[in-house]
Each structure stands twice: as C-alpha cells, then as structure tokens.
Amino acid sequence: MNKLMKVVLLILSYLGIRPGVFFQNLRYAPAYVGDFFKFSKKRGEWKIKLYPILTDKTDQSGKARGVYFFQDLFVAHEVFRANPRRHVDIGSRIDGFVAHVASFREIEILDIRPLENSIFNVQFVQADLMKPQPQLKASTDSLSCLHTIEHFGLGRYGDPIDPDGHIKGLDSMYELLEPGGTFYFSTQIGPSCVHFNAHRVFSIQYLLDLLLSRYQYELQSFSYIDDRDQLYKNVELTEELIQSNAGCKLGCGIFILKKRL
Incomplete structure (x- = not known):
C-alpha cells in the first residue's frame, strides 16, 4: 500500500x-x-x-495480542511478585493494567482525566503530573507509568501544550518515589520523533540517558515488545540493540528501575 x-x-x-x-x-x-x-x-x-x-x-477464541495486552499482564505479574507496601500508578489503562493489579491488591491512580466510576480496590485522584506534587513527595515504594509519558504536553487528553511535558512528568514521578522504590515504566521506542498530537516515540539511547543520568535510577531489567507485538523479557541491553532500537519503529520498551538510596 x-x-x-x-x-x-x-x-x-x-x-x-x-x-x-x-x-x-x-x-x-x-x-x-x-x-x-x-x-x-x-x-x-x-x-x-x-x-x-x-x-x-x-476469529480466534480471544484476542491475546497487542502491546497493551502483553505489557499490562507482564508488569502486573511483576507487581504481584514484588508485593510492595503501596502501589501508585500514573495514567495506565484502567481496563488493562489497573484492573489486573486491582484483582489482587489496592492500587492508587493519578490521572489528568476524570474517572467517574467507583472501582473495587482502586483509589483515584485527578492530578496533572506536569506540575509538581509536593504533598506526595517520597510517598510510595512502588510506582508505574505504562504507555503514558509519550502523551504528556501534546494536548491530546486536555493537558497543557508543552514540548517538555514528558520531562516535567518524569520529574514529578521521581519525586513521588521513595529512595529504594521500584518504578515500572514503559513507553514507545523507535527513532525519536513526535507524531502530533498522538504521541512521542523515544530512542532507547535517549531513554537510558534520561532515566540513568538525569534521574539516577538503577536499571533492574529491560523488556520490549517489537513491531510485530512479540514480547521479549529481560533482554540484555547490548550496544547493537540500543543503537537499532531493538529493530523497532513503533515498539514498546519496558523498564524496571530502582531509585537509588
């Protein structure tokens, strides 16, 4: 075509x-x-x-495919294994990751969009994470933000237009997490660009520079979902993989990070 x-x-x-x-x-x-x-x-x-x-x-018996399907199931299982004291999520899918986690524990959500429904095991707060949240500083030992940061500052969800929206959002998330806490983070990977107003795409190198230098996280593991929706768990981040963006043009990188003490 x-x-x-x-x-x-x-x-x-x-x-x-x-x-x-x-x-x-x-x-x-x-x-x-x-x-x-x-x-x-x-x-x-x-x-x-x-x-x-x-x-x-x-059709098949079910739709066991797609980036969100594999990402949400994989990270929810990681949260289950870790069993943190408190888990806070930033803007991930309610009908995917949040629902998975809520099936076995409480989860708190921060999102710029409203949520009208009351959901079992889910506590919701409407908040703009591009603005500092000093009242929540170092308030959780476990934090997630899945396939969300690429939208910050593009106006798609009623958020203010800001080319640095993703930086401001990650700044706020870093402040939310306690030292030693775990950050489950995913976003789109490929050659860096903005598909306005849908989303950003980040190169793996850009994300590593951001997460490991600006924020001083320790990388615990890296997984990714490629352009064919295949999940690769706990992959070694070789120089070749980094430079090729794991062969992705519009893939999904899943980073499990720990905030340094």
Whole structure:
C-alpha cells in the first residue's frame, strides 16, 4: 500500500468511513443470510430480531495480542511478585493494567482525566503530573507509568501544550518515589520523533540517558515488545540493540528501575 493510499484511508477513518470493514462485512454477508434462514426454519416460538455479527466465524477464541495486552499482564505479574507496601500508578489503562493489579491488591491512580466510576480496590485522584506534587513527595515504594509519558504536553487528553511535558512528568514521578522504590515504566521506542498530537516515540539511547543520568535510577531489567507485538523479557541491553532500537519503529520498551538510596 503506497503512502497516498494510507493517507486517504486515514482521512476516511477520521470521517467515520472504513472501507476495509465494509468489504469484510460484505464478504461474510451471504453466510449470515444462510444461517438466518436455517435458524428461522427451526426457531419454534423464538422471536427474532436482526443483530448481524459477521466476522467472528474466522476469529480466534480471544484476542491475546497487542502491546497493551502483553505489557499490562507482564508488569502486573511483576507487581504481584514484588508485593510492595503501596502501589501508585500514573495514567495506565484502567481496563488493562489497573484492573489486573486491582484483582489482587489496592492500587492508587493519578490521572489528568476524570474517572467517574467507583472501582473495587482502586483509589483515584485527578492530578496533572506536569506540575509538581509536593504533598506526595517520597510517598510510595512502588510506582508505574505504562504507555503514558509519550502523551504528556501534546494536548491530546486536555493537558497543557508543552514540548517538555514528558520531562516535567518524569520529574514529578521521581519525586513521588521513595529512595529504594521500584518504578515500572514503559513507553514507545523507535527513532525519536513526535507524531502530533498522538504521541512521542523515544530512542532507547535517549531513554537510558534520561532515566540513568538525569534521574539516577538503577536499571533492574529491560523488556520490549517489537513491531510485530512479540514480547521479549529481560533482554540484555547490548550496544547493537540500543543503537537499532531493538529493530523497532513503533515498539514498546519496558523498564524496571530502582531509585537509588
């Protein structure tokens, strides 16, 4: 597919027009009609209302794929193993990582967006982490921020426009964590750029310079999910892997870090 076609499809999708979905549904429509008539002949007293779901015939039993699926499950398991005194999360997925952790322990969330629902084992505080949070300084021994920092300062979620938003956010998170505490951090990896206003992409070298020099974390482990959604756990950070960004253009790096005493 050439670049022009990708641009056209992207524009159509923003207008609510999805040609791929249309043609896929068209392909499976005859099977739906056939099944409908077969069922109608045997329906007995059942009243029928049409509600076509056309493509599930060829789907798998579940969607065990995608960056968020692997990332959220992996990091939630790490939190379970560590069993910290307190765990605070910054902006990770409620219906993924947060839900996983809340199934076995309490978790506190800070997010610039509101959360209207009350959720078992979840305590929520609305806060802008691009601003200092002195009342929370050194308040937790365990902190997570998964696939979130790349959005800070781009305005996508109603946050103030700030090219240094990710730096200010990481500054606040560093202050939240106690000395000796663990930081579970993930973000998009690849050649550094900003896809405005969706997200940033960071090179591995940039992230290492930031996390190990500016903030003085100790790296406990590095894992990543590549562009094909394959998870690689506890990988050695060789110079080749760093310079190639693990072969990713839009992958996900998962850093487990400890704040120096």
